[in-house]
Amino acid sequence: MARVTASISDIEKAAGVLRGGGLVALPTETVYGLGANAEDPAAVSRIFQVKGRPPSHPLIVHIAGAEQLEEWVQDVPTAARMLAEHFWPGPLTLVLRRGARVPLEATGGLETVAVRVPDHPVALALLSVFGGGVTAPSANRFGSVSPTTANDVRAELGDAVDFVLEGGPCEVGVESTIVDVTGEAPAILRPGGVTREDLEAVLGYPLAVPSTSHVRVPGQHPSHYAPRARVVLVEPEKVIAEAELASGLGHRVGVFLPASSADAPVKAHAVVAVPASPAAYARGLYGFLRELDQRGCDLIVASLPAEEGLGLAIANRLRRAAGPRPTV
Numbered sequence: 001m002a003r004v005t006a007s008i009s010d011i012e013k014a015a016g017v018l019r020g021g022g023l024v025a026l027p028t029e030t031v032y033g034l035g036a037n038a039e040d041p042a043a044v045s046r047i048f049q050v051k052g053r054p055p056s057h058p059l060i061v062h063i064a065g066a067e068q069l070e071e072w073v074q075d076v077p078t079a080a081r082m083l084a085e086h087f088w089p090g091p092l093t094l095v096l097r098r099g100a101r102v103p104l105e106a107t108g109g110l111e112t113v114a115v116r117v118p119d120h121p122v123a124l125a126l127l128s129v130f131g132g133g134v135t136a137p138s139a140n141r142f143g144s145v146s147p148t149t150a151n152d153v154r155a156e157l158g159d160a161v162d163f164v165l166e167g168g169p170c171e172v173g174v175e176s177t178i179v180d181v182t183g184e185a186p187a188i189l190r191p192g193g194v195t196r197e198d199l200e201a202v203l204g205y206p207l208a209v210p211s212t213s214h215v216r217v218p219g220q221h222p223s224h225y226a227p228r229a230r231v232v233l234v235e236p237e238k239v240i241a242e243a244e245l246a247s248g249l250g251h252r253v254g255v256f257l258p259a260s261s262a263d264a265p266v267k268a269h270a271v272v273a274v275p276a277s278p279a280a281y282a283r284g285l286y287g288f289l290r291e292l293d294q295r296g297c298d299l300i301v302a303s304l305p306a307e308e309g310l311g312l313a314i315a316n317r318l319r320r321a322a323g324p325r326p327t328v
């Protein structure tokens with residue numbers, strides 16, 4: 001089957017929607033984004049309404065190439081230049097001092113702005129036809145699982161988005177790594193598709209990974225990236241016992257079966273075999289969570305992967321998915 005992807009006329013139509021102040025869902029290599037013209041405060045505000053996201057939570061400005069970075073920020077420190085040159089287009093977001101073009105609506109009132117060049121042909125084509133910057137958080141309701149296919153976006157947002165660009169399933173599958181380059185030393189605010197090890201190899205020194213930061217990053221909320229089902233994390237060797245215990249108590253249990261127990265029989269409502277390769281796990285992660293929700297699970301038992309390479313981002317998302325839920 002041919003890969004489903006947007007045509008030139010779809011991209012032109014999407015650029016027109018952005019120019020008219022509308023919202024476009026766009027594929028990127030990380031997850032699908034909910035995009036608006038970064039310079040249109042009313043359109044940017046609509047993103048927050050549609051997502052149900054608190055307006056103090058800043059968005060990422062997507063641009064077509066590293067050579068445009070100066071247009072959006074006040075200055076580009078050496079570390080930022082090195083990282084942009086090496087990793088863009090790619091799953092790396094840089095936090096820099098906000099340039100005059102960026103409205104405060106897009107930065108949650110902050111004097112810093114997050115910028116990235118996505119590595120997806122449809123996103124890059126849209127950015128170049130549109131000509132400006134596109135602010136886009138993930139195209140899901142605030143707190144829930146990020147979409148990695150155009151169908152996920154439609155299921156999640158329906159008519160609230162004016163146009164959905166098709167771009168196939170996301171290659172990376174987890175959000176970008178966010179690096180703050182405004183301080184004395186660069187710091188990772190959120191682990192993601194570019195590994196800490198790769199960043200350190202380019203910079204030539206170790207990076208701080210603060211557990212909290214002075215800015216309110218949605219990925220730092222205790223509960224984020226969460227499916228409907230409750231998520232319980234246990235040691236890899238305890239996954240099967242925990243799943244069977246919960247099944248015995250009447251739960252409809254979904255299991256993330258670690259690769260180390262791949263062939264073990266499990267009595268549970270639904271079982272997902274976790275890929276041994278971290279890249280394949282990251283690519284599949286949100287789809288697995290959605291699938292277990294769709295199959296009616298009320299509880300998901302999983303374990304954390306080793307927190308190195310892409311495992312750091314996967315573990316971060318699983319911890320957030322398992323975090324305490326807001327009480328309604």
Ligand code: AMP
Nearest residue numbers: 058059112113114137138215217218219
């Ligand atoms: P989302 O993919 O929906 O989580 O949204 C984009 C991410 O970029 C969020 O985690 C934001 O908080 C983060 N972000 C955007 N701007 C900034 C900034 N100025 N400082 C720190 N994080 C930011």
Ligand code: MG
Nearest residue numbers: 137138146218
């Ligand atoms: Mg998000």
